[in-house]
Amino acid sequence: MIQVQNLHFGYRRKKIFTGLNLKLEAGHIYGLLGKNGTGKSTLLKNMAGLLFPREGTVNVLGFTPGKRQPAFLQDIFMVPEEFHLPDMPIEHLIKYHAPFYPKFNEDQFNRFITEFDIPRSNTMQQMSYGQKKKVLISFGLACNTSVLLMDEPTNGLDIMSKSQFRKVIAGCLDENKCIVISTHQVKDLESLIDRVTIIDEGRILFDQTVDNITRKLSFHISYDSDEIKQALFREPSLRGSAVITRNTQDDESKLDLELLYKAIVLNGNAIQSVFNA
Amino acid sequence: MNAVFDLKRWFLYMGKHWNENKRRYLLSLAAVGGLLILWYSFLMIVNPDNPMGLRIQVVTFYVGLFLTGCLFASMIFNDLSDGPKAIHYLLTPAYSLEKLLTTIVFGVILFFISYTAVFYAVDFIMLKIGNGTMNAWLERHHKAPRSPQELLNVFISTEGSDNIYLYILLIFFAVQSMFLLGSVYFVKNQYIKTLVSGLIVFLFMVFFIHKVMGSFMPDGSFFEPFTIYRVWNSSHGEVMIQLPEWLSSILLFLTKYALAPSLWVVAYFRLKEKEV
Numbered sequence: 001m002i003q004v005q006n007l008h009f010g011y012r013r014k015k016i017f018t019g020l021n022l023k024l025e026a027g028h029i030y031g032l033l034g035k036n037g038t039g040k041s042t043l044l045k046n047m048a049g050l051l052f053p054r055e056g057t058v059n060v061l062g063f064t065p066g067k068r069q070p071a072f073l074q075d076i077f078m079v080p081e082e083f084h085l086p087d088m089p090i091e092h093l094i095k096y097h098a099p100f101y102p103k104f105n106e107d108q109f110n111r112f113i114t115e116f117d118i119p120r121s122n123t124m125q126q127m128s129y130g131q132k133k134k135v136l137i138s139f140g141l142a143c144n145t146s147v148l149l150m151d152e153p154t155n156g157l158d159i160m161s162k163s164q165f166r167k168v169i170a171g172c173l174d175e176n177k178c179i180v181i182s183t184h185q186v187k188d189l190e191s192l193i194d195r196v197t198i199i200d201e202g203r204i205l206f207d208q209t210v211d212n213i214t215r216k217l218s219f220h221i222s223y224d225s226d227e228i229k230q231a232l233f234r235e236p237s238l239r240g241s242a243v244i245t246r247n248t249q250d251d252e253s254k255l256d257l258e259l260l261y262k263a264i265v266l267n268g269n270a271i272q273s274v275f276n277a
Numbered sequence: 278m279n280a281v282f283d284l285k286r287w288f289l290y291m292g293k294h295w296n297e298n299k300r301r302y303l304l305s306l307a308a309v310g311g312l313l314i315l316w317y318s319f320l321m322i323v324n325p326d327n328p329m330g331l332r333i334q335v336v337t338f339y340v341g342l343f344l345t346g347c348l349f350a351s352m353i354f355n356d357l358s359d360g361p362k363a364i365h366y367l368l369t370p371a372y373s374l375e376k377l378l379t380t381i382v383f384g385v386i387l388f389f390i391s392y393t394a395v396f397y398a399v400d401f402i403m404l405k406i407g408n409g410t411m412n413a414w415l416e417r418h419h420k421a422p423r424s425p426q427e428l429l430n431v432f433i434s435t436e437g438s439d440n441i442y443l444y445i446l447l448i449f450f451a452v453q454s455m456f457l458l459g460s461v462y463f464v465k466n467q468y469i470k471t472l473v474s475g476l477i478v479f480l481f482m483v484f485f486i487h488k489v490m491g492s493f494m495p496d497g498s499f500f501e502p503f504t505i506y507r508v509w510n511s512s513h514g515e516v517m518i519q520l521p522e523w524l525s526s527i528l529l530f531l532t533k534y535a536l537a538p539s540l541w542v543v544a545y546f547r548l549k550e551k552e553v
Contacts (some may be wrong), residue, residue: 100370
């Protein structure tokens with residue numbers, strides 16, 4: 001569905017990607033994690049055709065995104081971190097924008113708007129940042145595009161809205177869709193994503209499915225000093241230490257995305273060795 | 278569905294564009310009308326004996342057209358210099374050609390029609406007031422009454438054999454298209470940057486024609502642009518070298534009608550390669 005091959009990209013003085021390779025398939029929600037400035041948004045923009053690779057290729061749904069053909073644009077939707085919605089009532093958004101997306105479903109849109117508790121009578125200018133973002137997310141989801149790219153979608157959402165967001169997204173995924181969510185607020189996505197891709201300094205540091213991660217790694221709180229010492233990664237907490245260990249006994253533990261992210265960034269080799277074995 | 282253009286989608290896009298920008302466009306037109314009223318009111322105060330002469334109306338129409346038309350054109354792609362708006366613009370599912378044509382329809386064609394309509398609406402009203410002001414002034418100063426000023430036709434010149442207004446309009450569309458290109462080309466301060474770039478290009482052309490071309494052309498100058506070159510020859514006196522009729526016709530036609538469209542073509546390719 002999305003294939004990135006040997007991607008080279010950089011801004012005037014700063015190189016971002018030097019030979020990035022990535023393959024994303026339909027039916028998954030990908031979590032694109034990384035520090036600020038590591039190229040998450042740049043990668044999404046390359047996928048959407050807003051930036052063009054300096055070298056290498058990006059192929060999305062069989063299209064070259066940079067050509068920005070309508071057939072491609074009507075099957076991809078991007079929720080950028082900083083977004084613009086024209087100042088108009090929601091009805092006008094449906095009337096003037098939705099016809100560009102052939103798979104737009106008005107009932108679905110209305111359901112999301114209700115779930116997100118958006119006042120329908122307001123124009124965009126009368127809405128708060130969070131409300132506007134929820135309108136954009138609802139619109140993007142209702143477009144039913146094959147690819148949905150979201151850059152920091154939970155920024156600006158309150159606690160209730162974050163959980164509504166997770167619920168709505170989870171309910172939208174089917175085997176024909178690929179959802180890519182870039183974020184550094186890893187806790188927001190913990191229960192949502194089924195594949196974790198971590199980018200650092202323009203390269204893929206880690207790329208595994210959540211199933212594979214929980215099969216091979218165990219995330220738990222430990223009080224056992226030997227276990228803590230031998231852990232692949234440990235972090236002292238108020239009660240014991242949060243550790244990542246090899247899952248040798250097929251334990252079922254819940255993925256701690258934040259801990260995993262820190263482990264990959266700070267002690268990536270140890271974690272990678274588990275998956276390379 | 279066509280490879281680069283789809284009529285149905287284009288109409289859809291025009292509808293979307295109008296809906297998103299109608300408030301801004303209508304306010305701009307109201308501002309133009311307001312400025313024209315202010316200008317004519319000023320003229321009535323400083324020149325009450327003949328505030329609405331035909332020449333003043335012509336100058337007002339064309340100076341206003343150049344100023345507002347170029348300013349408007351330089352702002353037409355403002356969205357592209359604002360990250361979130363640029364993303365919204367570039368990701369709307371329509372071809373670049375459909376987006377550019379929409380811009381030309383609104384920024385060039387409808388702007389010109391609307392400006393002319395607003396000018397005539399203001400001109401008509403202010404002419405009535407101006408004639409009243411003029412008559413009152415003449416009466417107050419015990420001068421002979423004059424026939425009232427008439428509404429001007431800004432498209433047909435009564436002076437000279439050639440219709441000079443047509444040439445001014447053609448120059449306007451070329452200059453406005455240059456500002457439209459500047460609007461998509463530059464990220465910030467489009468108006469100033471286009472103005473400076475335009476001047477540099479113009480100076481370069483003057484330099485090229487006079488210095489570079491002049492160095493290998495015989496001693497003389499163009500008698501008529503694109504058609505007749507006048508040479509001073511010591512043995513034969515003044516000699517006119519005329520281009521073949523077909524060639525000069527093509528050159529003239531291209532200069533008159535192809536300049537603005539060729540700038541639109543450049544704007545199209547610039548739009549296609551725009552990154553945000």
